[in-house]
Amino acid sequence: MAPTSVVVSDRPDFLVTAEVPKSLQSIFIRDEDERPKVAYNQFSKDIPVISLSGIEGAERGRVIDEVSKACSEWGIFQVVDHGVPKELVDSMTRLSKDFFALPAEEKLKYDMRGGKRGGFVVSSHLQGESVLDWREICTYFSYPLHQRDYSRWPVKPDGWREIVEKYSEALMGLACNMLAIVSEALGLESDAVTKACVEMDQKVVVNFYPKCPEPDMTLGLKRHTDPGTITLLLQDQVGGLQATKDDGKNWITVEPIEGAFVVNLGDHMHYLSNGKFKSADHQAVVNSNSSRLSIATFQNPAQEGIVYPLDGVVKEAEGEKCFMEEPITFAQMYTRKMSRDIELARQKKMAKVAEQEKSRDLPMM
Numbered sequence: 001m002a003p004t005s006v007v008v009s010d011r012p013d014f015l016v017t018a019e020v021p022k023s024l025q026s027i028f029i030r031d032e033d034e035r036p037k038v039a040y041n042q043f044s045k046d047i048p049v050i051s052l053s054g055i056e057g058a059e060r061g062r063v064i065d066e067v068s069k070a071c072s073e074w075g076i077f078q079v080v081d082h083g084v085p086k087e088l089v090d091s092m093t094r095l096s097k098d099f100f101a102l103p104a105e106e107k108l109k110y111d112m113r114g115g116k117r118g119g120f121v122v123s124s125h126l127q128g129e130s131v132l133d134w135r136e137i138c139t140y141f142s143y144p145l146h147q148r149d150y151s152r153w154p155v156k157p158d159g160w161r162e163i164v165e166k167y168s169e170a171l172m173g174l175a176c177n178m179l180a181i182v183s184e185a186l187g188l189e190s191d192a193v194t195k196a197c198v199e200m201d202q203k204v205v206v207n208f209y210p211k212c213p214e215p216d217m218t219l220g221l222k223r224h225t226d227p228g229t230i231t232l233l234l235q236d237q238v239g240g241l242q243a244t245k246d247d248g249k250n251w252i253t254v255e256p257i258e259g260a261f262v263v264n265l266g267d268h269m270h271y272l273s274n275g276k277f278k279s280a281d282h283q284a285v286v287n288s289n290s291s292r293l294s295i296a297t298f299q300n301p302a303q304e305g306i307v308y309p310l311d312g313v314v315k316e317a318e319g320e321k322c323f324m325e326e327p328i329t330f331a332q333m334y335t336r337k338m339s340r341d342i343e344l345a346r347q348k349k350m351a352k353v354a355e356q357e358k359s360r361d362l363p364m365m
């Protein structure tokens with residue numbers, strides 16, 4: 001989920017119905033510079049695909065090298081042979097699709113608007129931002145266990161809750177394995193990153209992107225970096241996840257691979273690594289042929305977790321400098337990111353209004 005999303009009250013109702021509108025409402029139309037530049041199904045093989053087979057034995061060194069390279073270059077890669085059972089992944093996908101196919105009234109029993117922690121919402125966007133994302137989401141706050149609030153977990157379709165529980169647990173395991181590899185890729189003990197997280201939070205966001213009548217004008221999810229430590233994304237075979245490693249000049253569409261997880265680093269990991277590892281800049285595009293499902297599992301540090309380069313990462317003897325002035329907490333980092341994004345959205349909106357006024361004032365030819 002876009003890290004900075006704040007659920008606001010204006011809800012485009014038609015997205016919760018099965019009907020696809022014939023044209024795009026203006027609230028979804030993006031400025032030209034934000035619109036998709038590459039097709040949803042023009043797949044690229046640039047993002048590394050890393051097999052985790054043999055990770056506890058002879059293959060560990062290879063995995064560490066491949067992860068290190070991918071994190072320095074992209075901050076995003078895919079993993080296969082990850083050990084999460086195929087039946088669990090298939091059930092999670094099938095039941096998630098069934099959830100979004102439920103009648104609007106059923107989904108809206110878990111309406112997340114008004115600051116509720118978890119549930120269902122149509123689109124979501126920054127306060128002050130004028131354009132909406134073309135998606136519906138269902139969110140579960142799954143860890144820490146003592147904060148789990150089942151009253152915000154939809155009970156339908158039958159069996160979904162149990163599967164979400166199993167899926168969250170399996171993904172917590174995979175995330176911890178990946179964070180051990182990332183720590184070692186930085187030359188540290190395998191528990192360095194998990195220790196910095198204090199207690200690992202997990203949030204599962206199921207994204208459903210309905211078919212869209214004018215996909216070239218809008219985005220399923222606008223460009224962002226995830227704020228947390230690491231994200232594990234399961235996507236269906238439709239395609240739509242895009243990444244850039246050069247600040248938006250070039251975009252690639254990540255090739256969907258059956259059963260693979262896309263792994264991307266978030267801002268927290270970027271700071272812990274003193275900028276050696278990127279937090280992946282990404283977005284989701286939509287299309288007019290089929291709807292798309294993706295399930296993002298966000299692994300975040302505790303609110304009081306410290307955001308600062310890890311001990312031993314900054315090699316001062318080699319002339320390297322720490323790129324942060326002072327340690328801050330994850331809660332502070334998140335608030336700053338949000339305020340920055342809200343301010344940017346405000347400036348963009350004002351520039352647009354000024355531009356419109358200027359063109360209105362021009363004399364008629």
Ligand SMILES: O=C(O)CCC(=O)C(=O)O
Nearest residue numbers: 001002207241284294296
């Ligand atoms: O749907 C996707 O491919 C991307 C989802 C994502 O980036 C997110 O939920 O933060």
Ligand SMILES: [Fe+2]
Nearest residue numbers: 001002225226
């Ligand atoms: Fe994301």
